[in-house]
Amino acid sequence: MSKTNEEIIEEMQQVVAQMVIDDLEENPDVANEYFDCDCCGKNKCMAGSIGYGTYRLCNDCVLLAETGFALGKFTDIQSLIDAMEDSRLEELCQFIKDEETRKKQMDN
Ligand SMILES: [Zn+2]
Numbered sequence: 707m708s709k710t711n712e713e714i715i716e717e718m719q720q721v722v723a724q725m726v727i728d729d730l731e732e733n734p735d736v737a738n739e740y741f742d743c744d745c746c747g748k749n750k751c752m753a754g755s756i757g758y759g760t761y762r763l764c765n766d767c768v769l770l771a772e773t774g775f776a777l778g779k780f781t782d783i784q785s786l787i788d789a790m791e792d793s794r795l796e797e798l799c800q801f802i803k804d805e806e807t808r809k810k811q812m813d814n
Pocket residue numbers: 743744745746747748750763764765766767768
């Protein structure tokens with residue numbers, strides 16, 4: 707029953723990508739709406755963003771958050787925000803990047 711990390715990441719990437727599609731279908735105007743992400747601090751599109759408590763995360767960070775939760779890297783959004791400030795998250799980001807690289811190589 708247990709999924710591999712690769713399967714979890716792949717599933718999360720699909721789920722999170724779908725959020726952008728759903729948001730745009732529901733309200734096409736969000737494509738032109740931007741906000742400052744509470745996690746990465748970048749000015750990002752509202753489409754696919756999610757509010758976690760008092761924080762609003764961009765779609766890229768939602769992927770990190772949801773993947774992190776799924777992999778048990780952290781259990782609440784505050785941990786992700788805190789982790790953004792040190793190297794722990796880089797490890798997780800790297801893991802996702804490696805997986806994307808691996809997939810691209812397989813596609814070629
Ligand atoms: Zn972000």
